[in-house]
Amino acid sequence: MNDSTEHPLHDALHAHVEEGGADAAGPYLVGLADGALQVARRRQRLARAGAGIAAAAVLATAWVAVADGATQRAHVVQPATGETGNAEKVALISLLPVTSATEIACTPGGGGYTVHASATHPAMCVHADRARGMTDVRAASAKAARSTRIGTWRVEVTLSPADRTRFAALTGSLAANPAPRNEFAIVINGKLWGSPSVTASITGGRLVIVGVYDGDLSSATAHDLALRLDTGR
Structure with a gap:
C-alpha cells in the first residue's frame, strides 16, 4: 500500500x-x-x-x-510505565536520647533538630545523642491509623525482635531522667517526627509516631510515612 x-x-x-x-x-x-x-x-x-x-x-x-x-x-x-506504587527506598528510623530542648530555633550547623513555630506552639531546638541511640532502624511493619480517642492520625510502628530488645534497654535508661532527658527523638531521613517521653521501659517493641505535637499528621502524611517505613510492602 x-x-x-x-x-x-x-x-x-x-x-x-x-x-x-x-x-x-x-x-x-x-x-x-x-x-x-x-x-x-x-x-x-x-x-x-x-x-x-x-x-x-x-x-x-x-x-x-x-x-x-x-x-x-x-x-x-499510554505506553507502559513499569511498576506501580511507591518505588522509594524503605525509610530508616533513628531513636535517639534527647539531651536538651529549648524554645528557640536551632543555630545553623549546631546539630540540633528545629521545630518551626506555629500558631499554637513556639519554635524549638531539640538536641539528641546519636552515640547512645539506635540508628538506621528498619521497621518490621508500619501502618497509618486514626486515634479512636481524639481522632488524630498516627503511624503505628512495630520493631523486629532484635530491635525490641535494644529499644527496651534504651527506654529503660531514660525513664528515671527529668524532662526533657526522659524523651527520645524519632528521626527519619534527617527530620524530627516526635520526641515522646517515657516513664518505664517499653518492652513490646512498638512505638507510635504522631508528629512533634499530637495532631500534626494529616491522613495523607500518615499513610505516606507508613508506606515508606513498611518493609513488608
Missing part, C-alpha cells in the same frame, strides 16, 4: 455515511475512518524508515464515536 491508496475500512465507512444521510454518528464515523487511515500511513512510513520499535512508544489517541448525538470522547492509550 502506498501513501495515496485509501484503506478498505476508510472507503467502507465513508460509503456508509453517504448512504445513511444525516445520521448523528456520521461525522464521528468519518473522523474515525480518517484517523485510522492516518495511523496506517504513519505506521507504513515508520516501517520504511526502520522505526518499527519507536512506533510502539507513540501515544495513540482514538476518537470514540457515540450514537444519538453524544459528544465525542478522547481515549489516550
Whole structure:
C-alpha cells in the first residue's frame, strides 16, 4: 500500500455515511475512518524508515464515536510505565536520647533538630545523642491509623525482635531522667517526627509516631510515612 491508496475500512465507512444521510454518528464515523487511515500511513512510513520499535512508544489517541448525538470522547492509550506504587527506598528510623530542648530555633550547623513555630506552639531546638541511640532502624511493619480517642492520625510502628530488645534497654535508661532527658527523638531521613517521653521501659517493641505535637499528621502524611517505613510492602 502506498501513501495515496485509501484503506478498505476508510472507503467502507465513508460509503456508509453517504448512504445513511444525516445520521448523528456520521461525522464521528468519518473522523474515525480518517484517523485510522492516518495511523496506517504513519505506521507504513515508520516501517520504511526502520522505526518499527519507536512506533510502539507513540501515544495513540482514538476518537470514540457515540450514537444519538453524544459528544465525542478522547481515549489516550499510554505506553507502559513499569511498576506501580511507591518505588522509594524503605525509610530508616533513628531513636535517639534527647539531651536538651529549648524554645528557640536551632543555630545553623549546631546539630540540633528545629521545630518551626506555629500558631499554637513556639519554635524549638531539640538536641539528641546519636552515640547512645539506635540508628538506621528498619521497621518490621508500619501502618497509618486514626486515634479512636481524639481522632488524630498516627503511624503505628512495630520493631523486629532484635530491635525490641535494644529499644527496651534504651527506654529503660531514660525513664528515671527529668524532662526533657526522659524523651527520645524519632528521626527519619534527617527530620524530627516526635520526641515522646517515657516513664518505664517499653518492652513490646512498638512505638507510635504522631508528629512533634499530637495532631500534626494529616491522613495523607500518615499513610505516606507508613508506606515508606513498611518493609513488608
